[in-house]
Amino acid sequence: MDRKLTLYILIGMILGVIVGQVMHLTMDAAVVKDQVAPWLKLLSDIFLNLIKMLVAPLVLSTIVVGIAHMGDSAALGRIGVRALLWFITASLISIGLGLVMVNLFQPGVGAPIPDAAEAAAAVGEVKELKATEFILSIFPKNAFEALATNNILQILVFSIFAGVALSAIGKRGEALVKGADSLAEMMLQITGYVMRYAPIAVFGALANVVAASGLDILGTYLELLLEFYFSLVLLWIILLTIGAVFLGRRITTLVRYIRQPLLIAFSTASSEAALPKLFEQLDRFGVPRRISGFMLPLGYSFNLDGSMMYMSFATIFIAQAYGIDLSIGAQIMIMLTLMISSKGIAAVPRASLVVITGTLAMFGLPVEGVAIILAIDQFLDMGRTATNVVGNAVATSVITKWEGMLEVEEPEFVEHPHAPSHTAAGGKAGLELDSENFSKD
Known part of the structure; x- marks a missing residue:
């Protein structure tokens, strides 16, 4: 099923581009906007809503069970410290590479500058991001x-408290732990059902974008697109190379396992849409759920590598378009500012544009x-969202290996098991996991 689903998603992407371009060339723009686009958007919105339905209970149950079975609170602290060290390093690499x-390339030199009034209206009101509020x-x-609002960061905080408390009360909390374990398995089963609809959602998402803008707009911004995607490829190479230092040859296996979440993230430009499937694929790769359940929600708040590269790239691009020469010192300050202000942006709509605007x-x-890049932001967003998936998959796998907990992967073609081989608690021993492994350095 997995390989067929990947093929169907690719077919959906290709058909979406073709159908969208045909509609763009043969139909009036007003008709496309008012009568066609809402129906195409509906196809992808149904999928995104179904995915959002899964995220909160999946994250909650996964973290609660994982921490409750950890037994050693020092292990949680150690994993958290190692995760933050990785996230900070990856952030500096992403933002720094974007600046370099x-x-x-100097893609902003000679870029078309929009009318100031129209640009301000297009950008809209941007609320200033304050550190204290964040x-x-x-x-x-x-x-x-x-x-209810799918606030991943807040769910993470509550889940940590709940998991630690259940671990502290021991047998009295066993019923809640087992219930959370079953909830996680149920969410993964529902994920399997929802993923069958993914090719249709991918088709609708791409057809909607291409029907509205057409592929001609890519020619106008071809230099920016090519140079940005080339930079993303370099970032992928760097992240995967660092991952290979820890994972060895298994890094190629990891790339194969995450191709479906990658395609979903790329075509829908939504990291959230890929999250449930990424959980499942990392299960198969051998990452215990108690580690992925902690790492992935944390990563989607603090480790958005593609978005961070985009923000540094776009900020300097805009300065170049207006002929503003920024010193190395100013660019370093911009890098540090983005390093701080980019954390937690996953919960903010059009988050990257908001952070870029605040930095400007x-x-x-x-x-x-910002209006210069609004026209192709969707196409840029597709690349940076896929990169976010790669960054978090590598980070989670590396921390798992660092903890000495990476297991042998399951056959890729096997459906997600209902047996407790990879329960929400993670690990092949199901709920009877000893905590000694978490003491390994």
């Missing part, structure tokens, strides 16, 4: 509100310049 490549937003005031304003650069 945009200075090397820090406060991490801590939920209502656990049910966090679940902070350094006295033309905020309306």
